[in-house]
Amino acid sequence: MICHVILYEAALLLTCLLGDFLPSTVSGNHGNLWRALIDSLTHGGVAFFSWAVLVQARNMRGFWESLICGLLGMAIDSDHFIAARSLSLQAALSLRSRPFLHSSTLTLALCVLLFLTGHALNKGWIKLLSVMCFLAWTSHHVRDGSRRGLWFPPLGSTPAIPYSIYVTVTCLMPLVIMFLLQTCRVDFMSLNAHRQLFKEARLNNILPV
Numbered sequence: 001m002i003c004h005v006i007l008y009e010a011a012l013l014l015t016c017l018l019g020d021f022l023p024s025t026v027s028g029n030h031g032n033l034w035r036a037l038i039d040s041l042t043h044g045g046v047a048f049f050s051w052a053v054l055v056q057a058r059n060m061r062g063f064w065e066s067l068i069c070g071l072l073g074m075a076i077d078s079d080h081f082i083a084a085r086s087l088s089l090q091a092a093l094s095l096r097s098r099p100f101l102h103s104s105t106l107t108l109a110l111c112v113l114l115f116l117t118g119h120a121l122n123k124g125w126i127k128l129l130s131v132m133c134f135l136a137w138t139s140h141h142v143r144d145g146s147r148r149g150l151w152f153p154p155l156g157s158t159p160a161i162p163y164s165i166y167v168t169v170t171c172l173m174p175l176v177i178m179f180l181l182q183t184c185r186v187d188f189m190s191l192n193a194h195r196q197l198f199k200e201a202r203l204n205n206i207l208p209v
């Protein structure tokens, strides 16, 4: 439904703008903690609304999928703590190099591997997960990229992405993926689910026997 897409796109844009503005208003003793919290929630919100746009979420299933996508978008930053080998926020923010899950080479390879596995095993949920991971992780990298560029080891990094381009890419990405999935006729249902639906349709006299 076009109205759902417009609504979620507006929420996505607002999340980007608000999430990037709010940290500058925070100061005081717990400034770092609040900035990290806002940053993490913004990554989550961007991934949440990106998925909501993609599936044009209209029911609880769409909501839960969007929530999982949001959590995947936030989970990436856990690599700061893994690389620092500490739960200290200060240690996590003081890394000399970017932690491993911020490598776009790695996350893209993981997404492709997941998608091919789902395709080979004919498991719709694995294909769905691969697209979900791609949207959550790429939107995270693009947002971080507005500060530090995209990181493609071993090739190197791009320059920082201009703010307007980051916002535009973030808002367009779910629409482009939606278009590609429809064009390539990728669906997330397994063959068994198709058979089951076909059987039910026949039983309910929707399809001619």
Ligand SMILES: [Zn+2]
Pocket: 076, 077, 102, 140, 144
């Ligand atoms: Zn990050």
